[in-house]
Amino acid sequence: MNVLLLSMPDSFEHMPPVAIRMPNGALTSLAGNVDPHHRVSVADLILAHRHVRETVTQLVRELDPEVVGLSIMTFQRRTAGRIIELVRALRPEVKIVVGGYDPSLAPEAYEDMGVDYLVRSEGEVTFRELLRALERGSGLESIGGLSYFAGDRWAHNPARPPHRLEDSEIRKPNRDARVLKGYTLLGRQVDVIETSRGCTYDCSFCSIIEMRGRNFFTYSFERVLADIHDAYDHGARTIFLVDDNITLNVRRFEALCEAIIAAGLHKIDYFVQAMTSAIANHGETLAPLMRRAGFRYVFLGIENILEGDLEFLKASAKNTERTNGHNTGNATLKAIDYLHQNQMFVVGGLIVGSPGDTRESIEANLEFARRYVDWPYIQHPTPYPRTPMTKDFRDQGLIMNERLEEYDGTTAVVRTEHLSAEEVEFMRWKAERWMKVHHIPAALRHDPAFVLLRGWRMLKHTFRGSTIWSARGFESQKKVFERYREIRRAEREYV
Numbered sequence: 271m272n273v274l275l276l277s278m279p280d281s282f283e284h285m286p287p288v289a290i291r292m293p294n295g296a297l298t299s300l301a302g303n304v305d306p307h308h309r310v311s312v313a314d315l316i317l318a319h320r321h322v323r324e325t326v327t328q329l330v331r332e333l334d335p336e337v338v339g340l341s342i343m344t345f346q347r348r349t350a351g352r353i354i355e356l357v358r359a360l361r362p363e364v365k366i367v368v369g370g371y372d373p374s375l376a377p378e379a380y381e382d383m384g385v386d387y388l389v390r391s392e393g394e395v396t397f398r399e400l401l402r403a404l405e406r407g408s409g410l411e412s413i414g415g416l417s418y419f420a421g422d423r424w425a426h427n428p429a430r431p432p433h434r435l436e437d438s439e440i441r442k443p444n445r446d447a448r449v450l451k452g453y454t455l456l457g458r459q460v461d462v463i464e465t466s467r468g469c470t471y472d473c474s475f476c477s478i479i480e481m482r483g484r485n486f487f488t489y490s491f492e493r494v495l496a497d498i499h500d501a502y503d504h505g506a507r508t509i510f511l512v513d514d515n516i517t518l519n520v521r522r523f524e525a526l527c528e529a530i531i532a533a534g535l536h537k538i539d540y541f542v543q544a545m546t547s548a549i550a551n552h553g554e555t556l557a558p559l560m561r562r563a564g565f566r567y568v569f570l571g572i573e574n575i576l577e578g579d580l581e582f583l584k585a586s587a588k589n590t591e592r593t594n595g596h597n598t599g600n601a602t603l604k605a606i607d608y609l610h611q612n613q614m615f616v617v618g619g620l621i622v623g624s625p626g627d628t629r630e631s632i633e634a635n636l637e638f639a640r641r642y643v644d645w646p647y648i649q650h651p652t653p654y655p656r657t658p659m660t661k662d663f664r665d666q667g668l669i670m671n672e673r674l675e676e677y678d679g680t681t682a683v684v685r686t687e688h689l690s691a692e693e694v695e696f697m698r699w700k701a702e703r704w705m706k707v708h709h710i711p712a713a714l715r716h717d718p719a720f721v722l723l724r725g726w727r728m729l730k731h732t733f734r735g736s737t738i739w740s741a742r743g744f745e746s747q748k749k750v751f752e753r754y755r756e757i758r759r760a761e762r763e764y765v
């Protein structure tokens with residue numbers, strides 16, 4: 271069968287396509303796991319975000335797919351709906367399959383969107399079985415994790431348990447299936463790889479637990495190294511490890527760093543997400559190893575520096591430092607220190623705008639970011655489907671905005687007990703732009719050609735809404751913020 275897999279073009283403030291265009295790891299993994307006789311094409315629409323309609327039209331005409339699959343996050347739901355309409359208009363008989371976080375956690379939202387099949391949670395085996403059933407014309411009732419339109423109603427088969435990843439049933443991704451070009455992270459070709467799936471924590475803002483339960487399964491190092499080699503052979507010089515929480519097993523992570531060094535793959539730049547507690551409690555051995563293995567940017571899930579907010583986010587445990595088996599406070603500063611001592615950059619993941627937040631508590635977090643993080647990744651709590659936090663916000667009547675396309679993490683859609691959503695967003699926006707400017711010298715040293723050629727476009731993007739008048743102080747920052755929000759609204763019209 272001819273299969274076309276699409277990821278959505280919608281991006282958010284901290285991943286501007288002018289500098290960052292990352293592949294979606296789910297689609298190449300699906301492509302690598304269908305039966306080999308199918309012809310699968312993968313198109314990451316972030317690579318064509320200004321020409322979505324034309325690109326999808328051309329792909330559907332040229333590739334003539336019988337099945338089109340879409341990978342969707344919640345803030346991309348509206349764009350997905352428009353793409354589904356377009357594909358249907360171009361090829362009315364096509365079978366449309368959706369998967370990813372949003373369809374898995376809000377399947378009911380897709381029942382009237384012109385979709386034929388919905389794959390819940392992990393997709394490799396379910397999608398493979400679905401294609402087999404479509405080819406043979408056999409029944410769908412026995413395919414775990416599948417929902418489908420059964421003539422007059424939607425049927426939801428029982429869930430498929432998370433895959434243990436230990437056998438070789440889930441094969442490596444198929445990167446040859448990609449049909450668009452231009453992946454980049456600050457000028458270097460970027461790719462994504464996975465070494466594990468799952469997490470055993472239960473942060474209230476995170477979708478992972480509802481998506482797959484609390485568990486942690488790992489791929490063998492042999493597979494991981496082969497995957498890194500494959501990404502390198504396809505041109506990647508920066509690799510993002512998309513594991514939900516690779517630092518759950520620190521000893522394994524250290525062994526992985528050693529394996530990367532032994533395999534000579536440490537010339538690549540790596541980017542990873544980590545818990546502060548893991549880095550603080552094991553940094554003495556872990557951080558130097560990470561550096562030697564090529565890790566350059568570490569996204570730290572700091573979430574918040576104030577204990578009250580951490581409790582609301584249910585993120586205290588993963589931010590706790592331990593000494594001789596006893597809790598000895600917040601792990602953040604120690605973790606940052608270990609990373610900096612080993613010449614790694616900290617991408618500071620913070621969340622501001624929880625119910626109890628005041629102007630002072632938000633400012634304390636912003637000041638912390640100014641002083642200690644190299645690249646801010648500050649977000650607002652966002653009520654994604656079925657997270658525990660969503661229920662809290664709804665119960666307290668604090669959700670101010672139901673336009674899901676604005677649920678991109680940097681648009682405040684909830685208010686606090688003390689501040690409006692707009693005020694919270696304004697405070698973050700005003701502070702964060704300047705923090706980003708401070709990282710330019712470091713980026714210049716590592717990627718001079720990119721920064722010299724593209725730096726001004728990145729700055730223009732970061733400061734969009736500003737004018738000569740506002741720079742000279744003749745216009746208030748509130749006015750610039752309003753203009754920025756207008757521009758942002760227009761950017762969201764991808765199709």
Ligand code: B12
Pocket residue numbers: 275280281282285292293294295296297299300339340341342343344345367368369370371372375389391392393394397462464475476477478510511512513514515649654655677678679
């Ligand atoms: C890595 C990651 C990123 C990377 C993305 C790299 C990339 N291009 O892939 C970065 C850091 C850039 C990122 C950014 C964002 N992310 Co993010 N990210 C993740 C993370 C940690 C892992 C996702 C991943 O790649 N998993 C590995 C792949 C193989 O698994 P998968 O995507 O789940 O796909 C499987 C199934 O879902 C299914 N499937 C998926 N698509 C499809 C399609 C079809 C047709 C089928 C059949 C099946 C299928 O099959 C796949 C294979 O089993 C998750 C989860 C987490 N623990 O936090 C969040 C997560 C996906 N991100 C999330 C969000 C909100 C964002 C941001 C909006 C803001 C933010 N919080 O950072 C931005 C937006 C990015 C953008 N487009 O601009 C949310 C999504 C919530 C939701 N309900 O939509 C998550 C769940 C985190 C959370 N807050 O809970 N993210």
Ligand code: SF4
Pocket residue numbers: 469470471472473476477478479514515545571588
């Ligand atoms: S530690 Fe990370 S992956 Fe695990 S539940 Fe918390 S935010 Fe999600």
